[in-house]
Amino acid sequence: MAMTLEQLRDKYPDAMVDTFGDSPELASELTTLIIAGKKVASCGSLRSWQEQERLPQPGGYSIILNREQQPVCVLRTTGLFLTRFDRVTPEMAMLEGEGDLSLDYWRQEHQRYFQRAGYFHTEMELIFETFQLVEVI
Template structure:
């Protein structure tokens, strides 16, 4: 029997629960990549990260939700660092595990994501997070 969000929050006190992506379909896709071990990193705009009530921190846990807002796995943050959109490397893009793993794909999709959120600039600051899969629920 799968654990409920409430059970996971008891097991991992203070762990934020959220989905990656900007649509239910993308959230499902990205959660699947995490579970498969292909996605071990993510990034977000610094100003959005600062506005979060509960932020990932090295050693901390996060509950990953799918597109239906159901918990599917738990990750543990292994690192956080600041970079800029135009300084993301091919290796960093590959860690995100998306598409064909290329920097071109990463730039295209992340530019689309940030533009749809209303804030894109090639020099925008990003928080880049690396993580490991802890538990599949």
């Protein structure tokens, strides 16, 4: 039987609760990649991070929700660092596990993502997060 969000909060009392992407479809796609072990990193704009009340910390846990807002897995943040969109490397793009794993694909899709969010510039600052899968729910 799957654990409820309440049970997971009891098990990981300081865990953040989060989703990936900006649509139910993207959330589903990205969580599938995480569970398959293909996605071990993510990034967000520094601007969006500064608007959050609580931020991931190295060693901290996150309970990840799917498109139905149900918990699907728990992640542990292994690293955080600041970079710029135009300084993302092919290795970093590959860690995100999306598409054909190329830097070109990463740039195209992330530019679209940030444009949908209302802010994109090739020199925009990003927070790049690496994580490990702790538990699949």
